[in-house]
Amino acid sequence: MFSRNQKNFSKILATLLLIVASIGMVYYKQEIEKSSEAVYETYFLIFQVLFFSVLGYSAISWFYKLIRNYRLLKNEKTEAELSLLKSKIDPHFFFNTLNNLYGLAMTKSDKTPEVILKLSEIMRYTIYEGEKNLTPLKNEISYLEEYIDIQKIRYQKNVDIEFLKDVQDDSQLVAPLLFIMLVENAFKHGIESLAKNAFVRFHLFQEGHTVTFEVENNYERKIENKLNGMGLMNLKKRLQYLYPNRHSLDLTENATTYRAKMSLSIK
Structure with missing residues (x-):
């Protein structure tokens, strides 16, 4: 006044x-x-x-x-x-997980409570932590671990999933829900497209004020070009807004393998 x-x-x-x-x-x-x-x-x-x-x-x-x-x-x-x-995080995962939960519940599997708890944590993080501008790196790591654990329970086939972490200071702040887009892409276009011998490897490491996330997975080549998928287009736009001139995103593929490497300068 x-x-x-x-x-x-x-x-x-x-x-x-x-x-x-x-x-x-x-x-x-x-x-x-x-x-x-x-x-x-x-x-x-x-x-x-x-x-x-x-x-x-x-x-x-x-x-x-x-x-x-x-x-x-x-x-x-x-x-x-x-x-x-941020609201365009692929709902594909939630729908499939709920279907799997139904199947686990019908068979009265001991894994049902664990999956429900992890899914609840993922939804809570997506809704509440995702609204923040920045979040500690350790929160993002926990979020990715919960997501990957559910994926391990979901798949009935033999899948080689590896998540390596080499982080010096997990209290560093990063924008939330950036890494998950690459993780979702690896599962959706990689493991789900293969009947057997599927693998996906994640490597998150930190060097000074630079955080790098690498993803590698095999896949079955289809007509659509994954490099221009909606999830990756959204990721590119968010990176331009949040880390202008302070990020890199390299996407490469060959006949059987897809690789993504994202680096953020978080100083």
Whole structure:
């Protein structure tokens, strides 16, 4: 309220000064035409300087406000787009896991409570931690471990899943829900496309203020190009917003193997 009143007072004061300066210029202009005294020219000059100073200040203030409003709108748009991108985490995993839960429940498997608990933790993290701008790296690691553990329980076939971690300081802050997109991609387009001999390897390591996440999996080549999938497109957009000029994302594939390497400068 105080700030708004202060702004209104500034506008009123500027308007009054412009009016006074205008009247002063008109008055002393007339006096100059009537008399040759130099003092009138001095007064006219004073009011002229006052007029253009107030006018210039008002113009600069208006321009600054215009730029500030533009930046605010741009930031709001960016935040809205980021929220939308974060909400596009593939629901495919949740649907399949619920189907598996149903199957486990029907067979009265001892694994059912474990899967329910892990799925609950994953959903909680996705909803609540995902809303934050930054989260400790250890939280992201725990989230990935819960996700990978569920995947190990889900698949009935023989799957070689490996998750290596070499992190010096897991309290470092990173944007949440970035690594999961590469993990989801590896399972969805890798293990699920193979009937046997499927493998997926994850390696998360830290060197100083750089965190690197590498993913390698085999797959069965299909017509669609995974390099342009929606999940990866969303990941690229989020990286551009969150780590401009501070990230790299390399995606390569051959006839049987797909590799992804993402590096973040988190200083």
